[in-house]
Amino acid sequence: MDSTTSTSKKRRIMIITADESVIEQIQNNTNASFIKSIVLDGNGDNVEVSQSNIRTIQAEAQSLPAKKQKTGTLTCVVCSSPANGYNFDAITCESCKAFFRRNALKDSVELECRRGNNCDITIDSRRRCGACRLAKCLKSGMNRDRLLTAEQKAVKLRKIEENRNLTTLTHSEPRKDNQDEDVKPIITAVHSDAPSPKSTNLLLVKDVADLLPNEPPSEKQGLLSLKDLQRVETIQLSYEQRIELAAREGLPWNPTVHATTLLDHINSHSVTALRLLSFFKQIPEFNDLNVHDRVTLIKYNLMPLTILNCTLSYDVKTETIQEAKSDVPWDSSILLTVHGDQIYQRVKKIFESFSRIAKYDQRIIQLALITLILTKGFSANSNVSEPILNDGLAVYRAQSYYTELLWKYLETVHGYGKAIHIFNELVAHFMSWQALQNYLARNLPKMLTPAEMNDLLPIMKSLINIQ
DNA sequence: AGGACACCGTTTGTACTGAT
DNA sequence: TATCAGTACAAACGGTGTCC
Ligand SMILES: [Zn+2]
Ligand SMILES: [Zn+2]
Numbered sequence: 001m002d003s004t005t006s007t008s009k010k011r012r013i014m015i016i017t018a019d020e021s022v023i024e025q026i027q028n029n030t031n032a033s034f035i036k037s038i039v040l041d042g043n044g045d046n047v048e049v050s051q052s053n054i055r056t057i058q059a060e061a062q063s064l065p066a067k068k069q070k071t072g073t074l075t076c077v078v079c080s081s082p083a084n085g086y087n088f089d090a091i092t093c094e095s096c097k098a099f100f101r102r103n104a105l106k107d108s109v110e111l112e113c114r115r116g117n118n119c120d121i122t123i124d125s126r127r128r129c130g131a132c133r134l135a136k137c138l139k140s141g142m143n144r145d146r147l148l149t150a151e152q153k154a155v156k157l158r159k160i161e162e163n164r165n166l167t168t169l170t171h172s173e174p175r176k177d178n179q180d181e182d183v184k185p186i187i188t189a190v191h192s193d194a195p196s197p198k199s200t201n202l203l204l205v206k207d208v209a210d211l212l213p214n215e216p217p218s219e220k221q222g223l224l225s226l227k228d229l230q231r232v233e234t235i236q237l238s239y240e241q242r243i244e245l246a247a248r249e250g251l252p253w254n255p256t257v258h259a260t261t262l263l264d265h266i267n268s269h270s271v272t273a274l275r276l277l278s279f280f281k282q283i284p285e286f287n288d289l290n291v292h293d294r295v296t297l298i299k300y301n302l303m304p305l306t307i308l309n310c311t312l313s314y315d316v317k318t319e320t321i322q323e324a325k326s327d328v329p330w331d332s333s334i335l336l337t338v339h340g341d342q343i344y345q346r347v348k349k350i351f352e353s354f355s356r357i358a359k360y361d362q363r364i365i366q367l368a369l370i371t372l373i374l375t376k377g378f379s380a381n382s383n384v385s386e387p388i389l390n391d392g393l394a395v396y397r398a399q400s401y402y403t404e405l406l407w408k409y410l411e412t413v414h415g416y417g418k419a420i421h422i423f424n425e426l427v428a429h430f431m432s433w434q435a436l437q438n439y440l441a442r443n444l445p446k447m448l449t450p451a452e453m454n455d456l457l458p459i460m461k462s463l464i465n466i467q
Numbered sequence: 468a469g470g471a472c473a474c475c476g477t478t479t480g481t482a483c484t485g486a487t
Numbered sequence: 488t489a490t491c492a493g494t495a496c497a498a499a500c501g502g503t504g505t506c507c
Pocket of ligand 2: 129
């Protein structure tokens with residue numbers, strides 16, 4: 001583009017470009033009040049873009065300082081009002097930025113055009129139709145992915161809060177019993193601009209509210225960094241991808257087939273196990289371990305993790321577990337018939353406890369799964385001697401990393417108090433599960449006839465550890 | 468019937484904050 | 488320092504009820 005010289009009173013701007021957004025940028029490149037009058041002028045009859053491609057603009061007599069020019073050079077690609085820079089990957093004005101932040105995740109039901117989905121969006125008409133404005137935002141290159149997720153917002157908030165605490169602590173001597181109640185604003189603040197109660201985007205509101213700290217952690221350090229959060233997100237994705245990955249490598253059992261006998265049930269479990277394995281294989285620290293150690297960890301730790309793993313696919317309503325859409329859902333009745341009511345109730349209690357955590361935040365369970373698969377001697381079965389790890393240090397390092405990640409995630413996202421509570425719950429119930437699981441593992445082979453033992457899938461044979 | 472107007476929840480625009 | 492997410496808050500909007 002070219003902008004030619006200007007006399008003291010007039011400036012002529014010529015735009016030569018195929019990029020409409022550039023044209024729009026240049027269109028309104030002087031001080032806002034003046035631009036407004038120009039736009040109003042042409043807008044009475046719905047300006048067509050071509051008409052304003054080349055436009056003569058009179059600059060105000062007063063000389064504009066350089067800084068003014070700098071902030072006024074850009075034009076919103078959505079509505080053509082003055083812009084400052086990129087917002088969500090497009091050059092937009094502040095109001096389109098705010099609009100996009102508030103509406104980008106709404107669907108066509110919440111934002112519906114009352115005309116023909118082709119409303120013109122200008123600085124004056126932009127607020128007349130949210131649907132078309134959002135459509136134009138997206139068409140103009142604004143990117144939903146640039147919105148921070150609830151978790152990311154919580155992380156950011158925590159960081160700010162942490163900094164505040166730190167600076168106030170270092171600046172003023174800590175007073176003992178301070179009755180001042182100026183901690184609140186942070187908490188109320190988040191809600192004020194959140195979607196209103198009427199909006200259906202309640203999930204987000206709830207998320208953010210839940211994520212807020214209840215009490216400031218006395219800890220000064222060790223909160224989740226953005227990288228950490230991305231890692232957690234990747235882990236969640238890996239977990240979701242396990243189904244497809246496992247399917248690609250081939251399953252020894254058809255998960256769409258209903259299992260009737262105990263043998264069938266056990267064999268059908270190979271699908272769950274292989275999927276879980278596919279999840280772990282996506283974890284770099286796990287995958288980098290040497291083969292022997294990997295096999296050892298899987299062989300001794302995978303099956304006990306089933307109870308945790310299943311909570312992620314548990315449907316509270318139907319009380320069934322279903323990992324993939326096409327899978328046959330199954331329930332706990334087999335446990336009751338095989339192990340009896342007493343055992344069943346104990347397992348159920350533990351399961352429900354984990355299930356509550358899973359329902360609260362699946363990522364906690366996913367991180368716990370990784371932490372626990374990396375836990376040496378986890379099966380704690382005195383009868384079976386577990387092989388020694390080749391590179392125990394690497395396993396230990398990986399395990400510490402994920403333990404810490406889990407803790408940081410818990411503390412940052414759910415707050416210190418909740419983190420303690422959840423962590424306690426996880427550990428306590430897992431310890432009782434260990435004991436119970438040992439008992440079950442020892443009993444299971446007794447329930448099968450020798451012939452059935454023979455029909456066990458090889459993978460299940462090795463996972464159940466018979467011999 | 469209908470215009471003027473207060474009321475009130477929602478939406479929008481803008482100033483400002485803070486991390487990177 | 489510049490940039491770009493976010494929050495805070497006030498103005499604008501739009502639907503509703505009330506009075507005349
Ligand atoms: Zn705009
Ligand atoms: Zn429209």
